[in-house]
Amino acid sequence: MRASGIILAAGRSERFGEDKIFAELQGLPVFLHSVRAFLAAEVVEEIVVVARPGTEFRVAMLLQDLDFPIRVVTGGRRRRDSSLAGVEAACGEFVLIHDAARPLVSPELIKRVLASAETHGAAVPVLPMVDTLRYVENGFLKPEVLPRAGLVAMQTPQGFRRDLLLPALKECDEDLPDDAAALLSRGIPVAVVPGDRRNLKLTYPEDLALAQLFLSPQR
Secondary structure (H helix, E strand, O other): OOEEEEEEEOOOOOOOOOOHHHOEEOOEEHHHHHHHHHHHHOOOOEEEEEEOOOOHHHHHHHHOOOOOOEEEEEOOOOHHHHHHHHHHHOOOOEEEEEEOOOOOOOHHHHHHHHHHHHHHOEEEEEEEOOOOEEEEEOOEEEEEEEOOOOOEEEOOOEEEEHHHHHHHHHHOOOOOOOOHHHHHOOOOOOEEEEOOOOOOOOOOHHHHHHHHHHHOOOO
């Protein structure tokens, strides 16, 4: 099997106020938008959805009408644990790990990441920083400005050769900000591809309204 899509839907949604993967977005639960984007990309032979403990049956029921090899596995307390569960369940030579909280991922971005991962072994989508960045201390700005040159914001899906990522995740015994960190900690290079500004992450309730706006028909 060439490639597997892994969708992480095991987060606790602490800042969102409700279980965001089941929140309704254009008539569908949030996580299902990512599933459909992977199906539309037509570059993976299977999809593994990593669900929060206790939600596996609900996730599986929402996927039952899709005519595609999809499995639901149980995630863990940390992102690293959920990623490991997904990668262990996947059969592809390459794995594309995506946050279910990014429902606007495009098939084009999925294909772009996989193509780069096939060339370099590991690839992630990034966006250059455009805002001014400063530190805050005791409620006040510090005078130092962080240089933006070379500074990027990470997105998903992140693509890897499975035989590179799996041992890196197993070796790591701490939580990870993203899956690329597991390889970078071992000195394994990770290529970057242009991200997509529409590929926003639902973190706060108002992000859902913004996603709805992106998906609404143009008037």
